[in-house]
Amino acid sequence: MQELTSKVKNKAKDLIALIGYEADPIVTFRDSVIFVNVEIDSPGLLIGKGGEGLDALQHILRTMLGREMAEERMALVIDISGYRDKKVESTKKFAREKALMVITTGIPEELPAMSSFERRAVHMVVANIADVETESIGEGRERRVVIKPKSAKPK
Known part of the structure; x- marks a missing residue:
């Protein structure tokens, strides 16, 4: 795991440097997920509108680490x-x-x-709320969650 941590950190650092920023990424692992946290002074340009830049960076880094990740x-x-x-x-x-609105209105x-x-995150938080359930609908960038009253279980 130490070797993978080092690879992820170095690739992330290189990617951020290519964009013109200097950073020392912090890499952690939790629940089969590698988290790369980068602190920079002007994050807005890298994050982009609605996080689109951040999503692109994540995709590029994932591609750079393809074989190791697989x-x-x-x-x-x-x-x-953050x-x-x-x-x-x-x-x-x-x-x-x-x-709560779904519970109130049905x-x-x-x-x-x-x-x-x-x-x-939505699925996980709603799973802990009685009387409601979630379902993902749509495809690609239009994929979204529907929160609905919990279906009655057949007896």
């Missing part, structure tokens, strides 16, 4: 200056609010399109 069967998440953590926390709060709520990382 052999270890690990997923990769890159975060810049953007993803903040986004996931606000997404969880939003999902809880929508779940009407399903379709959330806006979001990244797989955010959709996973």
Whole structure:
């Protein structure tokens, strides 16, 4: 694992340097996921609108590490200056609010399109709320989550 940590850190550092930034990425592992955290002074340009730049960086880094990632069967998440953590926390709060609306009204709520990382957070937070369930619909960049009243179990 130490060898993979070193490879991920060096590739991430090289990628950030190619874009013109200097950073010392921090690499951690949790639940078969490699997390790469990068702190920089002006993160906005790298993060991009709605995190699109960050998603692109993650895709490029994943491609750069392709073989190593496949052999270890690990997923990769890159975060810049805590953007993803903040986004996931606000997404969880939003999902809880929508779940309570569904419980109150009985009407399903379709959330806006979001990244797989955010959709996973929604599924996980709603799974802990009684009387509601989630379903992903759509494809590609338009994939989103629907929070709906829990289906009655057949007796």
